[in-house]
Amino acid sequence: MVGGLFCLGSTRYGDLGAGFPNASFFPFLGGALLIILSLIQLVGTGLRKNGAVDQAVRFFPQKDTLKRVSVTLLILFMYGVLLTHLGFLITTFLLIVTLLKFLEPQKWTIVFIAAFLTSICSHTLFELLLKVQLPKGIIGI
Numbered sequence: 001m002v003g004g005l006f007c008l009g010s011t012r013y014g015d016l017g018a019g020f021p022n023a024s025f026f027p028f029l030g031g032a033l034l035i036i037l038s039l040i041q042l043v044g045t046g047l048r049k050n051g052a053v054d055q056a057v058r059f060f061p062q063k064d065t066l067k068r069v070s071v072t073l074l075i076l077f078m079y080g081v082l083l084t085h086l087g088f089l090i091t092t093f094l095l096i097v098t099l100l101k102f103l104e105p106q107k108w109t110i111v112f113i114a115a116f117l118t119s120i121c122s123h124t125l126f127e128l129l130l131k132v133q134l135p136k137g138i139i140g141i
Contacts, residue, residue, distance in 0.1 A: 006030055079094075086137045093116065
C-alpha cells in the first residue's frame, strides 16, 4: 500500500512521460521498487515449507551494533552540516573515508581509492549527466 501511495503521489510532481528524468521519476521509482520487493517477500514467505517459523532474530545482532548505528547517524548529520561549507566533493570524500576506516576498518589504500572513486562518480552522475547543481563549498569545487 505504501508503495502504491508513493507511485500515486509522484503524479503530483509532473507527468512521468514529460521528459526524463523529471521530478516525478524518483518517487515513482521508489514506490515501484517498494511494491516489487514487498511482493518478493510475500511470495517467499508463502513458499516456506510447512509454514516454518523463523527463530527469533535479535534486532541488534552484534554487541556494538547500537553504538555503530549511533556513530553512523552522527557522521551523516555532520555530512549534512558540512556539505554547504566544504562542498560536495570534499564532504563526500571525507564521509566515505570515515565510514570505511572507522566503522568497517579497511586498509588506507582501499579507503582512499574507494572515497576518491565514489566522490568522482557521484559528481559525474549528478552534476554532469543529470545536471543537478551540487554545493561547491568555500574552495569552489
